[in-house]
Amino acid sequence: MNEQLQLDFDKIIKTLKISEKEIQLKKSFLKKFINNGFPNKKQEDWKFLDISQIIKKNISDLSFFNDYSLTNEIDPSIFISGLEHNKIIFINGRIEKIDFNCEDQNQIEINDEIEKNITFDYKNSLIDLNNAFNNKVFKILVKKNYSLKKPLIIYHSTNDKINSKNVNLSLNFELEENSSLRIIDYFSDNSNKNFVNILYNFNLKKHSILKNYKVDKFRNNNLNYSFNNIEQDDNSISETFILSAGSDYFKNEVNCNLNGEYSSAFINGIFSLKENQQHEIRSSINHLVENTKSYQLIKSVLGKNSKSAYQGRIFVNSKAQKTDGYQLSKAILLDETSEFNAKPELEIYADDVKCSHGSASGSLNENSIFYLMSRGLSYQQSKELLINGFLLDVVEKITDLEIKNLIKNIIGLKE
């Protein structure tokens, strides 16, 4: 595989118009990746779902080269209707369009000549892979006191031109003081057996608000990996919602550093999995100063042969007194072949904190089904109603009304 990597890397370098300095930087990332390879289950963070095995099993000859010099046609049918929005469109990992038509153009800056050096600590070879192979990295800056009127929808779509490819894309966001941004990551895939690797880096200044909703709804055979790094200053709020239901494999990682006082982070997630799907959410919330807050709620509904994993970590620094941290993960196993794994972890070095976690898993409650059936519902209807209620709980946590309704429609949940 290493030869393939080197070969594809040389091809990429030829097609990209980048400076010598950048080439050197990319080379160093490639070297790091070649040294470490794909993560495997020997690493604690990959214990439950071993990506190197999954890639081996699903993609026989993974190649890393994409020709980013060719444009792709945008298929308008993928757009979400009924909601005015700004767009960023990725097709096969290439940015085809950035459109902030709904906004005041002076308040948003889009920059593509940014320093690509990673500023946060990580032990994750997929980030190296991303940095070595990604095409253009844009930085989107929302200026002081500006709140975007409409949400930004980032379309992640692939078409049938690519197959067995590794696609890497990366975006940076900076929210200046008192600004706010809502992002929906919307996945729609028309391709097979690709490995998509997404890296977002958010920098939240004082009083800013970020809401990120990830919607992976449509069944496809791709493998996805997404890493969000969120740095938060005083009084900032980040809200992440993950619907993990479409791809064969999807691992969402959120690393959140609460660097400023009174900052808070919320992560809510739904797994709704069927045949042969394997999904994971791994969160790491680092409470680094006083009076910070975090809340996580993850629910899974697992069908035949599916597997979900949740690894949540709350870290509380010795300085971070008055921390409030909470994690809850629940799972319903519908079939004897489904599997749920959890590792809710607390690492606490301060005494005046309130941290707790809970985890529960089991089958649907027979008594509840009986109750509903005694009121005239069929077995199937009762099951559906119970699952509906179970998942609705998470969607109700979404603070943005417009988007809450949109997501309810997408999932097909009834009130």
Added chain:
Amino acid sequence: MDTREKDIEKLKDYKYGFTTDIENIKAPKGLNEDVIKFISNIKKEPQWMLEFRLKAYERLKLLKEPNWQKPKYPKIDYQDLYYYSAPKSMKDKPKSLDELDPKLLETYKKLGIPLQEQARLNGIAVDAVFDSVSVATTFKGELTKHGIIFCSMSEAIQKHPDLVKKYLGTVIPVTDHFFATLNSAVFTDGSFVYIPKGVKCPMELSTYFRINASQTGQFERTLIIADKGSYVSYLEGCTAPMRDENQLHAANVELIALDDAEIKYSTVQNWYPGDENGKGGIYNFVTKRGLCKGKNSKISWTQVETGSAITWKYPSCILKGDNSIGEFYSIAITNNHQKADTGTKMIHLGKNTKSKIISKGISAGFSDMTYRGLVDINTKAKNSSNYTQCDSLLMGNKCGAHTVPYIKNKNFDSNIAHEATTSKISEDQLHYCQQRGLNSEEAVGLIVNGFCKEVLQQLPMEFAVEAQKLVGISLEGSVG
């Protein structure tokens, strides 16, 4: 000097910190085939036992010391340890208590072990382990009447080779992890218990461990077999005198419960934790594992861990038989520079198996405490359930408390519930107690004992009192 300072002064002197001056027989320093043969030879072991050890040693050579744990420690030089040391006067085993070396008896007296009169009064049969050789076994007569075998491991190898051969290494195989395999290769002595069919052991069986000679790793091997329909409660208490170098303790404990049998295993561990600067202390790297082999069997672990510089152990239950039950109750207290990484593993293999985990962690001073647990419900373990509760209490902001549970549910008929909280003693509670005339230390003691109540209740009476006192002593000087 006010009382608080005095109390701290008192704490500096470890109550059990004395060494008894007895000449030791030691194996040559280091770990190699010759040392293993020496141990086997001096204990007059049969060939199969030597082969068992050598097989483990072969395996050990391929293994690496694990390093995923939270508390890190300086590298142990395994060639710099003595693997066998026995008091010289033990060469010819005494027949009764009167023949014991008076110095040995004095050591036990200082520890407050009820070896003689007290033992009879309390109805406890004691199999005391002094360094590596079992000193004396009391209450043999009473136990023999019921057909119960309670003796040292070396004696069992001589007298009951069939039982030992059949069960030794079935729960912790020689191919296990580094420390367990090390133990299999060089273990010196330990307790052996066999409860025959349908017998309820009429008294609590008990062992006290003590680590005496410096630079000796103590490698105990305990094997408890409860045959069909039997019941036994086993107590283990541990203390070690003050030593500057860190001493390694890597024991293996295997429990086997057959159909309808129940084993209750309680530990109170207050080995030397090192001084207030974290110098010295015991490394307690113990492998404890129970196998619920038969239907309707039950194994229950209760532990109170207050000592040792580093505690690193996970008493586990393998629930193989249908309807079997595993329980784990734990209190772990760390103070000063102590570190603990402890918890349990519940592996559900049989149908309708149940497990319950209650873990209470208290950390004070500069200490670090981790609960690490695994609940694994296998595909075939239909209708199983687990309940886990782990609470941590922090005192001061120099210490840490961590919870790392691993939850694996592969069976849709089964339920797993897990809860964990971390908090500190609330000002309100303290204020309430102080208002009623308790000083702050007594108040903390009371609150902590309340916090631990669920676990303390599980201990046999004699232990519960001792444990309650230990909880208080361990936390002295940490309030403020």
